[in-house]
Amino acid sequence: MDMLTPMPKYTLFGFKNPRYADARIVVLPVPYDSATTYKSGAREGPHAIIDASRNMEYYSEELDLEINGSDIYTMDELEPDLGSPERMSARVEKEVGTIIDDAKVPLLIGGDHSIAIGSIIAFGKRFNDFSVLHFDAHSDSREEYMGSRYCHACIMARARDHCDSCYSVGVRSIYKEGAELYGDDILFRKDMHGMSSEEIADKIKKKTKDRIYLTVDLDVLDPSEMPSTGTPEPDGLRFRELASILAGVLSEKSLIGMDFNELSPIGGFVAPNFLAAKLIFLTLCYAFYSKERRQPSSHDKGI
Numbered sequence: 001m002d003m004l005t006p007m008p009k010y011t012l013f014g015f016k017n018p019r020y021a022d023a024r025i026v027v028l029p030v031p032y033d034s035a036t037t038y039k040s041g042a043r044e045g046p047h048a049i050i051d052a053s054r055n056m057e058y059y060s061e062e063l064d065l066e067i068n069g070s071d072i073y074t075m076d077e078l079e080p081d082l083g084s085p086e087r088m089s090a091r092v093e094k095e096v097g098t099i100i101d102d103a104k105v106p107l108l109i110g111g112d113h114s115i116a117i118g119s120i121i122a123f124g125k126r127f128n129d130f131s132v133l134h135f136d137a138h139s140d141s142r143e144e145y146m147g148s149r150y151c152h153a154c155i156m157a158r159a160r161d162h163c164d165s166c167y168s169v170g171v172r173s174i175y176k177e178g179a180e181l182y183g184d185d186i187l188f189r190k191d192m193h194g195m196s197s198e199e200i201a202d203k204i205k206k207k208t209k210d211r212i213y214l215t216v217d218l219d220v221l222d223p224s225e226m227p228s229t230g231t232p233e234p235d236g237l238r239f240r241e242l243a244s245i246l247a248g249v250l251s252e253k254s255l256i257g258m259d260f261n262e263l264s265p266i267g268g269f270v271a272p273n274f275l276a277a278k279l280i281f282l283t284l285c286y287a288f289y290s291k292e293r294r295q296p297s298s299h300d301k302g303i
């Protein structure tokens, strides 16, 4: 029996879960941060984002659009495998693979950025025609770091193993060799100054295929707006800039999966948690609900 006056459910946006079969988007919270190299704390990210998301409006005045969650299903939190980042990646890959095979769009909430690896591998094994669009202050392009090929500094190296089209945006922290090797697949922050959000979105659209897997490290944002990350880097994007870029890209591309990661909450300081929840809300609006965009074809597989 349902209570007559309950608090919002502990789901993304606090909506009652629909039947799994009726869901289009499946939210997978992954409270894992054992692959970080500096400050940990991102394991608290999923809880903080979901908690904030239960206390916001589900109407976008920007789009004149209200969502009701009838096609968003939030799963229980995925138990971390503390054996190794490789084993955790395999666990994420298995869960995400099931969601893809059920013809739904996975939305992962991290956790440190390494949670993206298993997700991208799951897509790489099923789709042969998609791009990984990566927002991050860091290039994450090291083959190996601190003895692991699956830590959060190696995300894009592993993504390139499984996807031939990867594009990073907002990068302002990279090692010299990486800049030389991968520079063509990176829109550096230094080059975004002076570009409008529309110009940036157009550039991304040219560099990516129709199907997009989106991986957002929240440290792509400026630490003044997003201080709650493990490895902050100055000169980041503004929230509005990132939202406008996503609106431009997602009005045309088909979003097949996504993850938002690296929120490392600061006790008692909830503004960044709400920022992350709002960013997810707007991304879903732009990709799936906006009247501006053509209906997504998330179910057609690229096999």
Ligand SMILES: [Mn+2]
Pocket: 136, 137, 138, 217, 219, 220, 231
């Ligand atoms: Mn980063």
